[in-house]
Amino acid sequence: MSEPEPRTGGPEHRSVGVRSVTETVRYAREEMGPVRGLRTLLALNQVDGFDCPSCAWADPPPGERKRAEFCENGAKAVAWEATRRRVDRAFFAAHSVAELRGHDGHWLESQGRLAEPMHLAPGATHYAPIPWDEAFALAASRLRAMDDPDRAVFYTSGRTSNEAAFVYQLLARRLGTNNLPDCSNMCHESSGAALGETLGVGKGEVTLEDITDHAALIMVVGQNPGTRHPRMLTALEQAKHRGAKVVAVNPLPEAGFGRFRNPQSLRGLAGPGTPLTDRHLPIRVNGDLALFAGLNRVLLEAEDAAPGSVLDHDFIDRYCEGFEEAAAGWRALDWARIQELSGLSRRTIEYTAADVMNADSVIVCWAMGLTQHRNAVPTIREIVNFLLLRGNIGRPGAGPAPIRGHSNVQGDRTVGIWEKMPDAFLDRLRDEFGFEPPRAHGLDTVDSIRAMRDGKVDVFFALGGNFAAATPDTAVTEAALASCALTVHVATKLNRSHLCHGAEALLLPCLGRTERDVRDGVDQFVTVEDSMATVQASRGRLLPGSPELRSEVAIVTGLGQQLFGDALGWSEMGRDYSVIRRHIEHVVPGFHAFEARAAQPGGFMLPRGPHDSRTFPTASGRARFTVNPVSAAEAPEGRLLLTTVRSHDQFNTTVYGLDDRYRGVRGGRRVVFVSGEDLRELGLHDGQLVDLVSEYPDGERRAPGFRATRYPTPRGCAAAYFPEANVLVPLDSTAETSNTPNTKSVVIRLEPATGPATAG
Ligand SMILES: Nc1nc2c(c(=O)[nH]1)N[C@H]1C(S)=C(S)[C@@H](COP(=O)(O)OP(=O)(O)OC[C@H]3O[C@@H](n4cnc5c(=O)[nH]c(N)nc54)[C@H](O)[C@@H]3O)O[C@H]1N2
Ligand SMILES: Nc1nc2c(c(=O)[nH]1)N[C@H]1C(S)=C(S)[C@@H](COP(=O)(O)OP(=O)(O)OC[C@H]3O[C@@H](n4cnc5c(=O)[nH]c(N)nc54)[C@H](O)[C@@H]3O)O[C@H]1N2
Ligand code: SF4
Ligand SMILES: [Mo]
16 A cells, blocks of 8 residues: 655644634534534533543533533544444455455544444454344353453553443453553553652642643643643633743644634634743653753752742641652752753753742643653652642642543543552452452553463453554564454444454444433433543433444443343443442442432542642652652664654544644655754755664664654654554563553664655
8 A cells, every 4th residue: 555645844833723623614524414513513522412532631610611612633533433434244345354454544444433243253354244142142252261361351442431441340350350451551651650659649630720720830741732632722821811831841842832823712713822831841852850850959959048938848847758868869960961861951941940939839731741751650750759849739720730641541540440450449349249359460551462472361352442553562462462362342433453353353333422322212421530530421412323333331231241140230230321320439439429410510520639638648648759860761873762642633543634734744644753953964854765763672673664854853852653653662662660661762763765655
């Protein structure tokens, strides 16, 4: 298959505006039709409508929601799901699996919604239809045939509702395994690990209001809100209008840091827009630990010079431990090393520290630019140190804010999707359902791939997602999936993972967030939790894309019923989701009166000790300062440190289109962004076709045929798109503690391309 040729033109300095509105309208009309499109979008993020299936940004309180409370990317996600195109038995009869494997992810998903359950028999070349009850019987018989429940793996992607996630973890644990890897293992696992260890809660500690109404300084680190969480720009604009400062820390000058033209206001559409950032620190890839250690050092020195004026000693003495050891570490820091690793001058770091000292409340927001590196957990612990020093936690306008990715990835974890849920949760699950859940920790995403590779897994089951494309070391992962006896995917659209099947495979089509979910004649709703720990109801509006579709809850409880009979009440839970919510209320802390509070407009906020009352549920009951030796990934001479990012026209492995408007890329995705100086030094010219070759002790990996593109990024750094670059990342290159793949710091060299551009 020949690869589309990208055209490149450099970064955009303004975001949203009229262009964004026209794009939204075009998308909705093309995929959904004019009337259905408009009606659907007007229900998006409304209190009686459905939650945006795209990112996990929080909604304003009910009274403050606009008539159109969504962004261009939310609209794309909805249109993509609500498309009128269908992938049915005729489609699968016309295309063999081998043929489909020759198409890229964009083409596969563009074919439309999966319309009926399909089965790939052992040795078959084509998927063929299978009735639902036979599909359940088949999956159950393969699960029963295993001689050890740990030979099954149950993966979850973060679009799954609380209700579906809860019954799913129940099914896995009733079977006897904690093998519940999820996309979070590749996403904010590092944040959860660092925050859990230091503050006792692995979640963010701010609310939307803290950003819009209270924070004096907001740092946006390793995050691209203009594309990933676009309504965050509206929140930042509100903060700017009341005088807050915004500092962006990012190797790329993302468009969202420039002028924001708010599509909700006429002034925004027509005028020059609001400049959103006061300072952009063009940090070297993975230089963030050095930066925050340097900032902490400056704060400490300023305190030494004027005791009592910089640090919040009351807070530190009353609530924290470990300050002296951490302070000794900062005093011993070497400025030359900090400057080298961060790529920022001491003076820049000192100016930024002055912003911090002038701000009586500071929020640090971050996303994947921090979490997907070897030292991600120490980096985020250092950010906690930074916040603790001035008591920037548990008061208005202050705290850590990991901005979550998938719309319900945080909720899935809350209700039990984790390979190492704590014993207290498992005890309550036992008491609620009367069986003993397994206690040994299960496999996370990377360990699941290793286990499959080593022949230790019979059944791989995925509730959503695109495991083969989202994970690293693509060739290894695809072979690992192929080694299973059975692979099962519950999905809305066809993707690569469905074509990297085991000896036998099932493809089970489910309802999406936009669709009405009627069980036994009664409309059901589900609940989701956003980045700010608000839980609210989501009710689909559209008629299901096909009469054969079932909800994720119905699919999981249907399989549960088939496997275990009705002892735990599977069919009742599948008929009436309020029964599941009652179980969640009993098992998960913070969900009292769940049914009633879920029905309230705007939902309710889950308790978080550090945010609510400066209560830190760590072993000692205190927030912990930690010592984090400064480190960063380093590329040897002639090599670059590659970070992998998303384009404006994609949601993870779902590629809506081939443009990345804000970075000036049109019509293709095989692009590598490199500074002009590096291009010159490497003897390459702008636009030249190159191969990306990663270098690790276990060998080289190659991603062929990328356009080298001159771009304003620090020397020694490069960026390319996920998932095209995933072939370059070794399975064993993961973050300390969190085991998250190091997809944001890959050591590569660029080689003039040997062959023609090829599909990856
Ligand atoms: N439209 C859209 N929205 C999405 C998604 C999507 O694919 N498309 N995905 C969703 C998901 S699951 C997630 S997790 C989030 C992801 O949200 P983001 O993390 O914002 O998305 P990425 O594209 O991974 O961008 C990482 C950002 O970090 C910067 N960066 C890279 N390396 C470093 C580094 O070493 N240090 C610093 N300081 N910055 C660095 C990159 O330049 C980029 O701006 O978005 C969610 N929302
Ligand atoms: N190199 C590199 N790799 C990365 C990242 C990176 O930044 N760089 N980011 C990582 C991150 S942050 C994440 S979160 C993962 C994402 O990993 P995943 O969550 O596994 O992948 P997605 O692309 O979000 O999954 C898309 C598929 O989900 C299915 N789907 C969509 N909606 C629904 C639904 O409502 N129900 C069901 N059952 N299925 C549905 C569709 O079939 C679609 O093809 O990728 C990770 N991989
Ligand atoms: S900001 Fe995120 S949740 Fe909100 S409409 Fe946009 S994509 Fe959806
Ligand atoms: Mo994510």
